[in-house]
Amino acid sequence: MKYGMSRRHRGITLIELIVVMGLMIIMIFALGYGFTGGLDLQRVSAKRREEYSAMEGVDRRITRLLQSAFLSATANDTSSFFIGEMDEGGKSEDIGCDRLVFTTIAPSIPMASLESADDFETQHRSRGPIGGLSEVSYGTRAVGTPKGNQSGLFERVQTPSDADNTQGGMESLLSSQVQKIGFQFWNGTDWVAEWDTTVAGQRRLPASVKVTYTLNTATGSSGSDNSILHVFIVPLFTSDVTADNPVTTTTSVTR
Secondary structure (H helix, E strand, O other): OOOOOOOOOOOOOHHHHHHHHHHHHHHHHHHHHHHHHHHHHHHHHHHHHHHHHHHHHHHHHHHHHHOOEOOOOOOOOOOOOEEEEOHHHOOOEOOEEOEEEEEEOOOOOOHHHHHOOOOHHHHHHHHOOOOOOEEEEEEOOOOOOOHHHOOOEEEEEEOOOOOOOOOOOEEEEEEOOEEEEEEEEEOOOOEEOOEEOOOOOOOOOOOEEEEEEEEOOOOOOOOOOOOEEEEEEEEOOOOOOOOOOOOOOOOEOOO
8 A cells, every 4th residue: 555755845944934025125125225316316416517517607707707817018197997806995814805897898798789680889878898808806805895795706897997996897696606706916936915017116917826715515414514616827928028028026825
C-alpha cells in the first residue's frame, strides 16, 4: 500500500513581515527625500539665476556708460567731468568712494524718438533734449526723493550735461538689490579711492574703474546674511593714463 508524501507549506513569520515593512518604509522615505532635495535644488538654482541675472544687468549698464566716458580737452569746460567722491563728505572705505558722477556719450537716441513723425521742436517739448553729452550719476543715496521709499542703486541721467554735477535730469532705480557700492580708480600705479577732474592738474580720465557692490539676497531662516560681494573692472579706452604717465594727485585706498 502506497501513501502519498504530504507537503508542508511554510508561512511568513511575524519577524519577516516586520523586516519587509521596515524596508518599504525606508524606501518610501528615501524616495521622498530625493524628491524634496530635487525641488530644493531647483529652487536654489532658479534663485542663483535671478541673482546673476541682476548682477549682469548692473554690470552691463555701468560698463557701457563708463567705457564711453568723455572729458573735454578744454581746461575751463565745466560741462564735462569725472568725479568719484563720498556722499556728504564721508570718509572713503576699502571699496572706495560711494558716488560716481561723469559725462558720457553712450546714451543713445530713444527708439521712440527715431520712429516718431514729430519734428525736433515737438519732441524737445515732450521728451526734453535728445542726444549729445550726458551727465550720469551712480550711488545708493538718491539725489531726489525716491518713490515709495525705494532703496538700492540709483542712476541719474541728464542730457545735455551742465555745470552743476550734483542734480538735474531723470533719476531711476537701477537695482533694488544693491545694498552698498564702491568705486576705485587706477591712476597708473595704484588703485585710488577718489577722482576729481575739477581739481587743477587732474583733468584726465583714470585708466580703469573698479566697481564693488554688495547684492542683497534672501535672508535664510536663521537670519544669516546671504549677501553677495561682486567686483568687476571697466577699462576706459579713451584714458591716456599709463604706468609711464600716471596721475599722482589722487587719494590712495586705505588698506
